[in-house]
Amino acid sequence: MTALLANLSMPWGTEALMGSTDSVNLTAHAPMPPGHQDGQSQDPLCTLCCCGLLNRTLAVVFMVSLAFAIVAGNVITLTVFMQTRQSRTPQGYLKVSLAIADMLVGVLVVPFSVYTEISLMVTSTPPVWYQSSVAPVDAPGHGNLSVPWQPCMLIGPVFAGCTFVSISTIFLMTVERSIAILRPLHKDTLVTRRRALLLILLSWGGSFLLAVAPLVLSRSFTLEYNACSRMCNYAPLWDVLRQPQPSDAHVMLLFPAFDFTLLGGTLAVNIISFTSIRRYSRKRKLLAEGGGGGSGGWCQHRPSFSDIKAAKTIGILTFAFTASFSPIAVFVLGNVVGYTWCNFSFFAFWILAGNSCCNVVIYSVRDQRFRKGVTLLFQRDRSIPIGEKN
Numbered sequence: 001m002t003a004l005l006a007n008l009s010m011p012w013g014t015e016a017l018m019g020s021t022d023s024v025n026l027t028a029h030a031p032m033p034p035g036h037q038d039g040q041s042q043d044p045l046c047t048l049c050c051c052g053l054l055n056r057t058l059a060v061v062f063m064v065s066l067a068f069a070i071v072a073g074n075v076i077t078l079t080v081f082m083q084t085r086q087s088r089t090p091q092g093y094l095k096v097s098l099a100i101a102d103m104l105v106g107v108l109v110v111p112f113s114v115y116t117e118i119s120l121m122v123t124s125t126p127p128v129w130y131q132s133s134v135a136p137v138d139a140p141g142h143g144n145l146s147v148p149w150q151p152c153m154l155i156g157p158v159f160a161g162c163t164f165v166s167i168s169t170i171f172l173m174t175v176e177r178s179i180a181i182l183r184p185l186h187k188d189t190l191v192t193r194r195r196a197l198l199l200i201l202l203s204w205g206g207s208f209l210l211a212v213a214p215l216v217l218s219r220s221f222t223l224e225y226n227a228c229s230r231m232c233n234y235a236p237l238w239d240v241l242r243q244p245q246p247s248d249a250h251v252m253l254l255f256p257a258f259d260f261t262l263l264g265g266t267l268a269v270n271i272i273s274f275t276s277i278r279r280y281s282r283k284r285k286l287l288a289e290g291g292g293g294g295s296g297g298w299c300q301h302r303p304s305f306s307d308i309k310a311a312k313t314i315g316i317l318t319f320a321f322t323a324s325f326s327p328i329a330v331f332v333l334g335n336v337v338g339y340t341w342c343n344f345s346f347f348a349f350w351i352l353a354g355n356s357c358c359n360v361v362i363y364s365v366r367d368q369r370f371r372k373g374v375t376l377l378f379q380r381d382r383s384i385p386i387g388e389k390n
Helices: 053-083 090-122 152-182 193-211 213-217 247-288 293-299 305-336 342-366 368-378
Strands: 221-226 231-236
Touching: 053 090, 053 342, 053 368, 090 152, 090 193, 090 231, 090 342, 152 193, 152 221, 152 231, 152 247, 152 305, 152 342, 193 213, 193 247, 213 221, 213 247, 231 342, 247 305, 305 342, 342 368
Parallel strands: none
Antiparallel strands: 221 231
């Protein structure tokens, strides 16, 4: 579960991004917040993607379908991995961690957007928390005691944290498979269940600490529901047109720095692993043709076919996540040069959310053991033959 974070509809600490005022304020339909000037119209936010009963209805249908697909797919994934003894390996634990992060997106993040959109459709006034006080921090009479609790303070960090967990877990899975490919005789010694569980705990703890960092380390941001992306996004608490950017606004750069570092590392490790696999395949072909007489010692240290196939599967997972993350990167670059892209922000953020239901599809196509586990799961007689248990 999604990276530039499904949390950011605004720039990561850049003055140029902050310049598009209304793109960071919330809704086109909510009352103007205190401190909002009359000349700052919110009409530009009312685009084809955001307005109209038909468009909102289609968006809600899409969100409901996506939530069902995410929850159902990851529940099946977790059940198969938990019931299959062969999956109780470091790689299996990492897959369970990835499935839990994806499922949280379908259980909390997407249903909250569905609830908000339905509320806007059936009521003439938005929820009381929909547009909280986004007055400049030094505005007279500005106080947070009268502002109702903002659910996005929970939903936003959950989406951000789960996205970070997905990135870090895919990175750990890539490293684990690279060890199996490059050091097949030492993989059981280097990659143990205890180390895998410890790294998973560190991944979850570090990811969620990073997700709340802008709220803890800075007083210049809040989390609110954005009418363009239809998700909880970080928004500035200062007037981006009339006030200079605060010095602590650069804390938002932690997000892209973390994401690009891990994705770049994952890509580098995958290149090393696939280069080794290609070299191994060439040598195996030479042996099959009778031209590799001096390679007997090397064959004793070759990676297993299951390790090679698992490495390729994780490579596909990495490609799928990178593809779903790329629109967010394009959106951020567009904001840097001054484009708001309200409609595009909706597609960018929801493509990232849609990645949460992709992993089960990849497992179903690539992993024979997973397909067999799903088959047994839906059979009336779930007793596993003795041969399968072994």
